[in-house]
Amino acid sequence: xxxxxxxxxxxxxxxxxxxxxxxxxxxxxxxxxxxxxxxxxxxxxxxxxxxxxxxxxxxxxxxxxxxxxxxxxxxxxxxxxxxxxxxxxxxxxxxxxxxxxxxxxxxxxxxxxxxxxxxxxxxxxxxxxxxxxxxxxxxxxxxxxxxxxxxxx
Amino acid sequence: xxxxxxxxxxxxxxxxxxxxxxxxxxxxxxxxxxxxxxxxxxxxxxxxxxxxxxxxxxxxxxxxxxxxxxxxxxxxxxxxxxxxxxxxxxxxxxxxxxxxxxxxxxxxxxxxxxxxxxxxxxxxxxxxxxxxxxxxxxxxxxxxxxxxxxxxxxxxxxxxxxxxxxxxxxxxxxxxxxxxxxxxxxxxxxxxxxxxxxxxxxxxxxxxxxxxxxxxxxxxxxxxxxxxxxxxxxxxxxxxxxxxxxxxxxxxxxxxxxxxxxxxxxxxxxxxxxxxxxxxxxxxxxxxxxxxxxxxxxxxxxxxxxxxxxxxxxxxxxxxxxxxxxxxxxxxxxxxxxxxxxxxxxxxxxxxxxxxxxxxxxxxxxxxxxxxxxxxxxxxxxxxx
Numbered sequence: 001x002x003x004x005x006x007x008x009x010x011x012x013x014x015x016x017x018x019x020x021x022x023x024x025x026x027x028x029x030x031x032x033x034x035x036x037x038x039x040x041x042x043x044x045x046x047x048x049x050x051x052x053x054x055x056x057x058x059x060x061x062x063x064x065x066x067x068x069x070x071x072x073x074x075x076x077x078x079x080x081x082x083x084x085x086x087x088x089x090x091x092x093x094x095x096x097x098x099x100x101x102x103x104x105x106x107x108x109x110x111x112x113x114x115x116x117x118x119x120x121x122x123x124x125x126x127x128x129x130x131x132x133x134x135x136x137x138x139x140x141x142x143x144x145x146x147x148x149x150x151x152x153x
Numbered sequence: 154x155x156x157x158x159x160x161x162x163x164x165x166x167x168x169x170x171x172x173x174x175x176x177x178x179x180x181x182x183x184x185x186x187x188x189x190x191x192x193x194x195x196x197x198x199x200x201x202x203x204x205x206x207x208x209x210x211x212x213x214x215x216x217x218x219x220x221x222x223x224x225x226x227x228x229x230x231x232x233x234x235x236x237x238x239x240x241x242x243x244x245x246x247x248x249x250x251x252x253x254x255x256x257x258x259x260x261x262x263x264x265x266x267x268x269x270x271x272x273x274x275x276x277x278x279x280x281x282x283x284x285x286x287x288x289x290x291x292x293x294x295x296x297x298x299x300x301x302x303x304x305x306x307x308x309x310x311x312x313x314x315x316x317x318x319x320x321x322x323x324x325x326x327x328x329x330x331x332x333x334x335x336x337x338x339x340x341x342x343x344x345x346x347x348x349x350x351x352x353x354x355x356x357x358x359x360x361x362x363x364x365x366x367x368x369x370x371x372x373x374x375x376x377x378x379x380x381x382x383x384x385x386x387x388x389x390x391x392x393x394x395x396x397x398x399x400x401x402x403x404x405x406x407x408x409x410x411x412x413x414x415x416x417x418x419x420x421x422x423x424x425x426x427x428x429x430x431x432x433x434x435x436x437x438x439x440x441x442x443x444x445x446x447x448x449x450x451x452x453x454x455x456x457x458x459x460x461x462x463x464x465x466x467x468x469x470x471x472x473x474x475x476x477x478x479x480x481x482x483x484x485x486x487x488x489x490x491x492x493x494x495x496x497x498x499x500x501x502x503x504x505x506x507x508x509x510x511x512x513x514x515x516x517x518x519x520x521x522x523x524x525x526x527x528x529x530x531x532x533x534x535x536x537x538x
Contacts (some may be wrong), residue, residue, distance in 0.1 A: 088294060095293060
């Protein structure tokens with residue numbers, strides 16, 4: 001007969017990493033520290049990218065044309081986190097897929113800075129297709145979190 | 154394919170929740186594999202190779218295959234480790250198919266690992282699949298990734314919350330009759346709508362559970378299949394597709410790359426009207442919207458018409474294109490086991506062995522898997538009797 005007794009044993013992994021960004025991502029991240037959202041452009045297909053890309057994955061050529069955008073974006077999709085998970089933000093929080101300036105692709109960031117009474121009202125406050133603009137952090141270090149969040153423009 | 158490839162057996166364990174799980178990972182692997190071997194009366198030393206599929210790092214162990222002894226290690230059986238995120242089960246099946254169709258091996262075991270059966274909080278672990286510098290800090294778990302598709306798709310085609318809940322209820326109803334489903338409560342549309350909102354627009358019952366349980370499948374050459382099995386299921390075609398890693402690069406209103414893959418594979422096997430030419434389908438649907446996105450990408454209906462196809466009853470077990478008669482991933486998600494299971498379910502249907510959930514006399518079926526960060530990969534297999 002199989003035993004009806006069983007045990008669980010707990011363990012975890014705390015691991016640290018450091019990643020080299022390379023020149024394209026470095027330039028893009030450093031500009032965030034100066035409250036600028038840059039785009040770069042593939043000179044072959046003409047597509048712009050925010051976040052910048054080191055090379056165009058379609059044309060398979062390096063990218064070296066850069067422009068500064070006005071930072072405004074369009075919400076392409078979003079979700080609202082209503083449940084608490086370990087190591088994830090406290091709910092409610094809105095994760096947006098945001099297409100900035102002339103970019104052909106989007107970036108992921110929070111959408112916040114709009115008034116609401118109850119958490120369940122949030123879906124009515126944000127629409128796909130709405131314009132958003134960045135709200136900058138006081139202290140910046142060349143990181144995506146130099147943008148605190150995007151707010152309705 | 155150069156040589157014909159058959160599925161000759163499936164080994165399934167019961168599925169439960171992590172909190173109720175009393176079996177060890179090694180025991181789950183042993184049980185599923187033993188059943189697959191016993192079904193065709195062979196021993197572990199008879200297999201030529203084993204393909205292990207999971208997601209590296211999700212099991213609290215970066216190489217789980219190495220610590221289990223269920224894959225013929227005692228008999229020096231080659232062990233091949235395949236990982237393409239959630240679609241790893243499809244990719245593992247594809248690997249087995251290639252090895253046999255190329256004439257390299259005659260008997261290959263595919264094992265779908267219960268990827269999540271150590272996690273304390275699954276969304277915490279799934280968040281580690283997000284691009285670490287660009288996306289992980291914003292708190293994307295798998296539920297949120299599924300919701301990004303749901304939000305955009307609902308907006309694009311004016312799908313209501315009730316209609317989305319109906320998709321979930323369809324799967325919950327089907328799972329009641331599947332002895333290998335984890336959640337068999339048969340939640341109704343009302344119960345889905347009244348379940349807690351986890352990641353808007355998805356309620357708890359529109360999101361897969363975290364399950365524990367495992368599946369094994371045996372693949373064979375034509376000669377071996379005819380020797381060992383009375384009901385072989387033939388692999389007509391199997392293929393996969395890949396695109397970008399970043400969630401921000403996706404558009405979310407459709408499964409664009411699945412559409413390309415489906416067209417490629419239909420052309421290969423000469424399918425012109427998939428809704429008429431397929432008898433049973435298993436879609437990788439951990440989130441309710443995925444089922445509608447897949448109906449459309451797989452060409453069962455026009456874009457935006459998935460909900461009407463469902464409302465007609467076409468995709469029910471007795472409809473003309475039954476989809477997920479098992480209840481799908483939405484009711485049972487044991488990690489990569491779930492993407493192998495899509496193939497196992499279609500194979501059992503074609504063998505006439507889908508106890509409780511059998512579609513009437515299917516001749517040809519399709520198995521789909523989805524995975525990688527927010528759908529970087531899809532796989533499609535066409536199987537027939």
